[in-house]
Amino acid sequence: DIWPLHLFFDSPPTLNAAIDLYATVEILPRKDKRILLTSGDLGLSYNFPSLSAVPDNHPLELIVRTLKFYRPKSGLEIFTDCRAPQGSGIGGSSALSIALNGALNRLTGRGYRRAEMIEIAKNIETQVIKVPAGCQDYYPAMYGGVRKVLPGIRRTETQKYAISPAELTRHFVLCYTGKPRNSGINNWDVTKKAVDGNKTVIRHLKSIRDCAVEMERALSRGHLKSLAPIFAREWKARKQLAPNISTPQMDRLMRAAQKKGALAGKVCGAGGGGCVAFIVPPAKKQSVIDELTAKGGQVLPFRFVSRGLRH
CATH class of the missing domain: 3.30.70.890 (GHMP kinase, C-terminal domain)
Structure with missing residues (x-):
């Protein structure tokens, strides 16, 4: 599912499924400009006077870059938790990214569609890991179920199985x-x-x-x-x-x-x-x-x- 590999192999399906090791995000608006970030699963907490004071190169870089993309007008308290172990390979960071995009998209009223949020999440992850990112992990987090992901020439499609x-x-x-x-x-x-x-x-x-x-x-x-x-x-x-x-x-x-x-x-x-x-x-x-x-x-x-x- 990493571009351009799928194009070399006639865009075969990628098969995956959603599991209940959920990632959760809670956002509380503030009356001031302060940004408070807390990662429950990593045991990390940070406090900044404003969004502009938050560095990109940060232990919670995925959260920081997503927050800066949406640019909320007020300060926020953001609490995240991910039940998938860090580095487990089961899409925990992707699930967290989808949860964060969903919460910030709703809070800021940006109105991005689900497919657009997947593209945003993939591109921000690429900024974080510094190499091309695939897209398949975002689909079960976004849509749930047992499904196939079909990266094509025009767009990526997905279909849920009746299993x-x-x-x-x-x-x-x-x-x-x-x-x-x-x-x-x-x-x-x-x-x-x-x-x-x-x-x-x-x-x-x-x-x-x-x-x-x-x-x-x-x-x-x-x-x-x-x-x-x-x-x-x-x-x-x-x-x-x-x-x-x-x-x-x-x-x-x-x-x-x-x-x-x-x-x-x-x-x-x-x-x-x-x-x-x-x-x-x-x-x-x-x-x-x-x-x-x-x-x-x-x-x-x-x-x-x-x-x-x-x-």
Whole structure:
């Protein structure tokens, strides 16, 4: 979903889903010009006399740059919280960005449509991470549900699948490896190699594209039992894109889960740590959870949900 990669591979679908590890934003207008920023999950708090006094290069740069884009007329107290662990690869910063855009768009009366807010969020993230950002993480945060994202030549489109989030939840386990990674670096390395015509990277990206097309067919027909083999093939191709996409800890957890019945697993996001998602038979889900926990993984309780951005 990173421009221009999708154009090289006939704009295949990107498949993802919303989960209930929500990001929340609360904004309280002030009568003065002061800007108070508090991040609950990071345990950070800052106080500035005005918006112009807030530096761009800041530990909460994503929040600061979004705030400066909307330029509210009064001072504000902004409280944020994100339940996804930092660096987990499950789109926590993107969910936070969508929540922040939704709140500031409403507060300032800018009237941006949802598609416009996604573009704003993507471009601000690019300013923060200093390499091209993809768009797929914003769609489940904005619209909710299990969906496909189709980056095209004219615009990016999205479609929601008629799949029960509760049924899908029964088949998945999400494990945080406790090893945060910089997603921008891996993605940029792969993007550069593809643009430069690296045949090995292009071959593996074509395999990932084929998996996405095949999984899209399975999801559109509601064939959940068909997902695991595709999931496994996608991970086999993805981890060969760069040497640091998989880590020893992730490999250990993969082996441990599969010994207890997991059908397939793959990294979430760009890799290098973060979360691993496993497809499991519902009857063996608890055994897989227990084994991952025993091996040092942090299993994240979650549900797939239909809910997206709400005010």
